Amino acid sequence: MTAASVDPARTIAELKELRALTGNEDGAQRVAWTETWAEARAWLKAKLAELPVTVETDEAGNLWATLPGASEQALLIGGHIDSVPNGGWLDGCMNTLAGLEIMRRMAAEGTPPVTLRLVDWADEEGARFGRSLLGSSAFSGNLDPASVADLRDKDGLRLVDALAAQGVDLYQAKACGGQAAKAAAYLELHIEQGPVLESMGLPVGVVIGTFGVERHAITFTGQAAHAGSTPMDKRRDAFGAAAKLGLEIREIAKRHGGVCTVGSCITKPGIVTAVVAECTITLDQRHMEAASLAAMLQEAQDAAERFAVEEKCGVAWERIWQIEPIPFHPDLIALGEEATRAICGTVHLLPSGPLHDAAEVARAGIPTVMIFSQSLYGISHNKIEDTREEDIAYSVQVLDRLASLTMQWIVGHGAKEV
Known part of the structure; x- marks a missing residue:
């Protein structure tokens, strides 16, 4: 197997490319179930087409890319490419593109020890219809389609009809739970969206769970x-x-x-x-x-x-x-600490105040952990949202190291706990 390495500079360049493609002077405009969001998805698919992966969209509109491994047990890396209106350039999509870079690295090395799956969750933000974590809650089985079908956007369009326009039958969305069959662990990288890491002068933190x-x-x-x-x-x-x-x-x-x-x-x-x-x-x-x-x-x-x-x-x-509060998996938290110390020299554990797709994955019983990257000024959901490029680079490297450690964990004993 040929050793390869991630290229965080490429991730940063692709984040800027996506910003230029789907943003304007007011910020990111990748609101789920819109044409701009679909354009972002097409852009991501074009990137994935360069890799030896299969790509599919599930019943809830979640996008999956799969790199087969020696074992069918799968490591999931997840994020969301949708944004709030006039949003920042990193919220959600940083993880998706960092996961893409890790998939490139593992594909270049040959066959990974376990299957690697990158998922772009549909409508994490809930910005258009008010229902956050839509795709991941369908995956976890916690979505009630009937309770959200008639939610309307500012123009009066119903959620069920907006999804249908993107090829998604809301009432079949929970069938996507089948994607969890071989999932052994889930990792998610996200900007902190708060001031803690910046106040401590730390580039990266490990998340113990969601409030x-x-x-x-x-x-x-x-x-x-x-x-x-x-x-x-x-x-x-x-x-x-x-x-x-x-x-x-x-x-x-x-x-x-x-x-x-x-x-x-x-x-x-x-x-x-x-x-x-x-x-x-x-x-x-x-x-x-x-x-x-x-x-x-x-x-x-x-x-x-x-x-x-x-x-x-x-x-x-x-x-x-x-x-309810959702604690993340203690073994994966420990691996997150190990990866962060190796790359950054020090580590801080913190909870997440905002909810993320990781919370729904954990609710599905899949061992889960998140990594936070420092947010300048603690600002997010705003066009001035920002993170230093060197801190983005640190976070990509931490996620990459964590992915390798987690694969070893799955091979060693993680799969038996799933």
Whole structure:
């Protein structure tokens, strides 16, 4: 077998090529199920056509490239080429193209010890219809087609119809779970999208898992009254109760080491001359530990009741969405540490606040780990999203080394655990 090496400079050049092809002065425009996204997919397929791989699109629209190995047990490397509107040049696609480079290296060496599969997940972002992780959740079996079929974009087009225009039957999407049959491990590289690694001066980190999420709408109900003639002690101010909760959830997060966010606030009647009769806020709570997440939620609920009494209001909660914390595989985390130390000299372990396709793969029972590359300013989903080119190069090399270590793990004992 001839030794070969990855070329991170080629990955960086291809990232810039993709940016030029599918972006504009406002940033990346590869929104899933659009013609620009399809153009990006065609570009990727052309790159894959230069390799001795088979390429297929599954029932959910996920794109798979397979390099056969000595064993049918497969190492999956995944990413997503879709973006948010006016997005950054690295979010998702950095992993896809880093995986392409690793596939090139392994193909040049001959037959790898296990099969290597690169997957470009469909619609990770959920930017057009609001349903994130669409392709990977179909793969994991956690997608309910009926619940998302009638979601509409800003132009009123239904999700089910947009997928059909790209050759995908939403109601058959979960059949793509068959792709998991020989999957022994899954790796995903992603920009951090946060400030931790930059604050520590580190190019790469290893991700221990994704936060659990509790997301609720909370409605306080008071009494509309004239803003001029109603004394302060006679008011039933729904906004007053909501405002108190908005401050308290920050302290709850600090106490538990999690994060809590009030992301929206809607008042009624919503005029400057009236005390607020109804105020609905959205609360997003995240933590890596299930018990801590549950405690954060309970404390927020208790606080909401207390502030409702103080402001002489009613309060009601409605769950918007929930997902449990998803820890990654301890063996693969250890291999990630080993690979990162070998390339970068030091390593930091951190959780992921955002969800990623890796979370759905882990939910499918496949051993999973993620690698984060430092994000400048902690900014993502924005055209100014950036990572130093030397840090991109480090991350490609770490992923490559991790892929080799993981293949050895699969051959040694990983396949028995799948």
